[in-house]
Amino acid sequence: MIGNNRHLLDLDTTSAEDIRRILDTAEGMKEISTRKIKKVPTLRGKTVVNLFFEPSTRTRTSFEIAAKRLSADAVNFTASASSTAKGETLLDTAKNLDSMAPDVVVIRHRFSGAPEILARNLDCSVVNAGDGCHQHPTQGLLDLFTVRERKGRLDGLKVSIIGDIAHSRVARSDISGFTTMGAEVFVSGPSTMIPTGIERLGVRVADSFEHALEGADVIIMLRIQLERRSGSLIPTLREYARFFGLNRERLRLARPDALVMHPGPINRGVEISSDIADGPESVILDQVENGVAVRMAVLYLLTGGSDETTD
């Protein structure tokens, strides 16, 4: 359990206290990953099913490693290998899974809200590993973890999220997570990519990209995808890179100790220039590493652990 929640579906409804508990637990988990034998028996006998309806080697691998480091059995159930192609509904899949009695189902799905369907119909815990344009809570948590680790706090930081906010589940989880933890969140990007009513989620829409960067403590660059809406949002990647790409010159507007983050995979030379991605401000690889620790913490807490790790 995370607070009163059996599931982790989004960060909208996750309290500051619960987020803090997850991040604190993740610190202990990160230590495990630095040992010679990166494995503890904590979740021995527990089963974690990775149910991925959308290919994502990175996130799936991260969950798989997290489960294995805690000695849980991790089973991968990918859409192509499953029967969903044969007209089985998500509800059928849920019922089938339930009869296998897993402890946690981790779901990635192309449609927003799909994890809710599992949560309503399964007896086990459900972790959302990204649903449509909705949320990707463990990504949000690992971003929070990475920033807290570097900055020592989250409260009062200026966090700017840049890119296709409208179609980004990472943006929504970051918005929920950072605002809940007291950061001041700005979003920016081409106005075609700023969704209606986003202010109601507690963020400010920056007047310009430059304004979003000014004095920022944290800059989160989102991956840009041209294939979305085939050109009705931005004309070309070239134009996007020129006006919304993060380069050295623009980065000077941010605080000198600003962190640059990206959920990956990056498009070098589009949303972020190579020298920034590989530069001292970049914590992109830390994010990947912390992803495992945060997911270990989530699996651990949901399967009944308290916030102290035992070995």
Next chain:
Amino acid sequence: MKRLIKGGRILDPASGRDEILDLLIEDGRIARLEKDMKDRDGGDVFDASGLAVMPGFIDMHCHLREPGYEYKETVATGCAAAVKGGITSLMCMANTDPVNDCASVTTHILERAHEAGLAKVYPVGCLTKGMRGESLSEMGELAASGCIAVSDDGRPVPSGEIMRRAIAYAGIYGLLVIDHAEDLTIAGDGVMHEGYVSTMLGLEGIPASAAFSEVARNIALIKEFGGRIHIAHVSTAMVVGLVRRAKAEGLAVTAETCPHYFTLDHEAVIGYDTNAKVKPPLRTAEDVEAIIEGLADGAIDVIATDHAPHHADEKQVEFDLAAFGISGLETAFALTMGLVHGGRIPILQAVSKWTDAPAAVTGIRGGSLGVGEPADVVIADLDAQWRVNPEEFLSRGRNSPFAGMEVRGQVTATFVDGRLVYTREKGITGK
């Protein structure tokens, strides 16, 4: 055959009556309304004391699904649900399979309705052949076989020229053109109202402009070329404004809204409730307010259900994949009474939106308790409190966002042509 309905509160908007009177039905027609009538000649007596007695409701926007989608609804199950909801006449939309664009489909629907013997069914034919939006349907044949209106409801007519010609051509046969107003170039693949809720949920939005754009186009056509049009399921403040202005200019434009548009807003979708997925989508609280104002000041003439039953399998899926629509026949009256109990609309005006107003728009006989009118009568307990339980619906469609809601106002009996077809205690009481 005589039947005396005794002691009820007569609510008849056509005559402006709101008083306790006895109502005598003779040979399927309203014969007399009087105080303290004697029950002579051994006719049936129905005790309506403490209850409202109203003209049977006319629902000018339903989907009965037959032929082709009998697993969602049939003419018979839809008609049963209708009379349970106090609806004695209904118009069924043409998006069946095959679509209703020829006499054989229209005749099939009318035969089914006759067999069911409950509500009176008035089919709506396609506006374009095959509902493909390309060429005019055979409106003359449709009218001759029993259609009283044409519409491509569910599939808006993308071509302005086709719409222009259809309005003109339908006029020849006295067919009402019903417009499902939605500009698909704006609505795109949206699945709910575009606003902060769609943003929060990560769902594709349908901007309010989608409805505005198409209604504005069609009103412009009427203004330039004449003819008349009825705007289906108005859901936005912007369209209420358009219709109000068109009426002020004296244009032949009428409009309907549905109970869900004055009861719920887009927040009903939070939690990905697919039963709140409907087209047009549930809009904002400000839109809800504007709809109620439009009903009160007459910009919106009619309330209709847009009853759109679906099978559970079509709703128990991801929100993006779920079918659009609400099963509305059995909740419509109570939700309308919600406006009355909330002090937003006087009772006679609310009843009018279901009776003489749709009768005037559609030409359907009824909607009034005037002497000589068909004895389509609904008896209701205006204050009865009940909880919506879709499992108890007579409709096959259990898709209701109102499940579990506490409502006030319930139909207790329904007469069609003087025959008692439904009572709250016994259910359907035969044809």
